[in-house]
Amino acid sequence: MTTAALSAGCALLAFSPTLCLLFHLTYSKANLVIIVTTSAFAYLASTVVSSLLWLPVPASLRDNPYVLMFPSIAAQFVTRAGFVWLYHKVEHSVERSVRRHERAEERVRAEAAAARRRRRRMDGSSDNGHDGAAEDNDDDEPPPASESSKLRLELNDWSSSLAAGTGYGGMHVIFLYGTLLASEANNVGTLYQPSCEVMPSLVNSAATSHLFSLLDIVWMMWTFYGMRRRRDDGGTFESEGGLLPTPGTSEHNNDVRISAVSFSGDIDIAGGSGGGAVYHLANNKRGGNGALLLVFVSHCAAALSTVPNAYDDGCVVALPCLVGVAVVTGLTFWITSVGHFLPNSQKRRQYERTASMAAEAAAARSSRYED
Numbered sequence: 115m116t117t118a119a120l121s122a123g124c125a126l127l128a129f130s131p132t133l134c135l136l137f138h139l140t141y142s143k144a145n146l147v148i149i150v151t152t153s154a155f156a157y158l159a160s161t162v163v164s165s166l167l168w169l170p171v172p173a174s175l176r177d178n179p180y181v182l183m184f185p186s187i188a189a190q191f192v193t194r195a196g197f198v199w200l201y202h203k204v205e206h207s208v209e210r211s212v213r214r215h216e217r218a219e220e221r222v223r224a225e226a227a228a229a230r231r232r233r234r235r236m237d238g239s240s241d242n243g244h245d246g247a248a249e250d251n252d253d254d255e256p257p258p259a260s261e262s263s264k265l266r267l268e269l270n271d272w273s274s275s276l277a278a279g280t281g282y283g284g285m286h287v288i289f290l291y292g293t294l295l296a297s298e299a300n301n302v303g304t305l306y307q308p309s310c311e312v313m314p315s316l317v318n319s320a321a322t323s324h325l326f327s328l329l330d331i332v333w334m335m336w337t338f339y340g341m342r343r344r345r346d347d348g349g350t351f352e353s354e355g356g357l358l359p360t361p362g363t364s365e366h367n368n369d370v371r372i373s374a375v376s377f378s379g380d381i382d383i384a385g386g387s388g389g390g391a392v393y394h395l396a397n398n399k400r401g402g403n404g405a406l407l408l409v410f411v412s413h414c415a416a417a418l419s420t421v422p423n424a425y426d427d428g429c430v431v432a433l434p435c436l437v438g439v440a441v442v443t444g445l446t447f448w449i450t451s452v453g454h455f456l457p458n459s460q461k462r463r464q465y466e467r468t469a470s471m472a473a474e475a476a477a478a479r480s481s482r483y484e485d
Contacts, residue, residue, distance in 0.1 A: 117304075120304070120314065120316060120317075121295065121298070121316065124291075124295070124316040124317055124319075124320035125291075125295055125320070127317075127320040127321065127323075127324050128287055128290075128291040128295075128319070128320040128323040128324055128327075129284070129287055129291075129323075129327075130324065131283065131324065131327045131328050131331065132280050132283050132284035132287060132327050132331075133284075135276055135277075135279075135280040135331070136150065136280050136284070139273065139276055139277065139280070140276075140277045140280060143273075145269060146269075146273060146274070146277040147277075149201070149274055149277040149278050149281065150277050150278070150280050150281035150284075151281060152197070152281070153197055153277070153278040153279070153280075153281030153282040153285075153334070154281040154282065154284060154285040156193050156194065156196070156197040156281075156282060157190070157193070157281075157282045157285040157286055157289075158285060159193050160186075160189045160190045160192075160193035160194075161189075161289065163189035163192070163193065164185055164186040164189040164190075167185035167186075167188070167189060168182065168185060179420075179421050179424055180421075183414075183417040183418075184414070184417075186417075187410070187413050187414055187417055190413070191406075191409065191410050191413065194282065194333065194334060194337050194409075195337055195340075195341060195406065197278065197282075198278070198334075198337050198338055198341040199341055199345075201274065201278070202341060202342070202345055205269075270456055270460040270463075271338050271339070271342060271455060271456055271457070271460060272335075272455065272456065274338065275334050275335040275337075275338035275339075276331065276334075276335070278334045278338070279330055279331030279332070279333070279334035279335060280331065282330050282334055283326070283327040283328075283329075283330030283331050283334075284327070286323075286326060286327065286330050287323045287324075287326070287327050290319065290322065290323045290326060291319050291320060291322075291323040294315065294316065294319050295316065298315070298316060304316075308426050308427075309423045309424065309425065309426065309427070309428045309429055310423070310427065310428070310429035310430075311426075311427055312427065312429070312430065313429070318429050318433070321433060322420065322432075322433070322436065325416075325436050325437065325440045326416070326436075328440055328444070329412070329413075329416055329439075329440055329443060332443055332444055332447050333409045333412070333413060333443075335447065335451075335455075336405050336406075336408060336409045336447055336451065337405075337406065337409055339395070339402070339405045339451050339455060340401075340402040340403065340404075340405030340406040340409070341402065341406075342402065342457060343395075343396075343397060343398060343399060343401050343402030343405070344399050344402035344403065344406075345402075346457065393449055393450060394449075394450055394451075394453065394454065395450045395451055397454060405450075405451065408446065408447075408450075412439065412442075412443040412446075415439045415443075416436060416439045416440070416443075419432055419435035419436045419438075419439050420432050420436065422435070
């Protein structure tokens with residue numbers, strides 16, 4: 115019988131990437147949990163599409179891994195892109211609803227301010243210069259942040275793509291490894307297969323599932339990047355250039371120091387500008403197509419690296435090749451996309467939120483010093 119320690123250790127190895135992201139990032143936010151759930155259903159849809167594509171394959175070719183893997187890769191690619199396209203449609207609808215709600219709130223605030231001014235004029239308070247200055251200061255106060263804007267800040271392409279990758283990769287791991295783990299839990303002895311006689315099948319499958327879950331997360335983030343550029347075609351990136359004030363605090367007088375950050379389409383989240391390096395994917399439709407092409411090519415490379423498992427002791431070759439594909443894919447994503455992953459609208463909201471938090475902190479410090 116397979117020992118409990120082996121089963122538990124292999125299960126943790128296989129599910130650790132998705133479980134860590136699930137409990138650390140998405141579990142506390144209901145909107146991200148919805149993304150995790152729907153992306154898991156997207157993977158289920160890809161398995162249905164794969165099965166339909168395999169139906170016409172003659173029985174004599176169904177043992178050929180090259181014939182079987184490419185329909186599955188195509189199905190996963192299409193369903194992954196389709197999920198992100200649907201997410202962007204929903205996001206656009208939510209953004210329009212939020213903007214309508216905020217405009218309604220602005221109208222209500224403007225009407226309330228006008229009513230206060232009329233009431234003060236009727237009371238004769240406008241004849242007093244001091245009261246008039248107080249009235250002007252009252253009208254110039256910044257409006258409080260609405261609940262809708264606070265909720266909108268919780269979602270951006272980073273959090274949404276990680277949540278979607280968690281659901282998609284988690285369901286993939288369940289199909290890759292969950293069935294083997296369930297079948298071996300109560301079997302007598304430990305299963306070894308001719309394709310990997312150097313380690314139990316549970317260990318080999320757990321390592322493969324772990325790597326594919328990481329790749330699924332990177333592929334989903336790349337798909338978010340590519341579909342965003344294809345959808346906006348540079349409109350949200352290069353045409354929204356300009357200067358935006360970003361906060362900094364002075365240690366001497368606790369004032370908020372403002373500096374300018376340019377949004378030119380290739381800006382690092384931390385504020386450093388990427389100078390349009392040749393190894394960066396472009397912030398336009400061509401760059402989006404390039405990102406999607408990299409997803410498809412790296413998925414084909416990962417699938418081809420598992421082909422040696424069809425031969426005796428093939429895992430000795432397959433696992434190192436899969437590790438190499440995962441490392442190269444992760445590094446390529448980091449180099450080409452991470453520095454300008456978010457669109458300018460989401461970067462702008464981050465900077466505005468940071469400015470608001472810095473101003474509140476400076477005001478709190480000033481009030482403490484005055485006390």
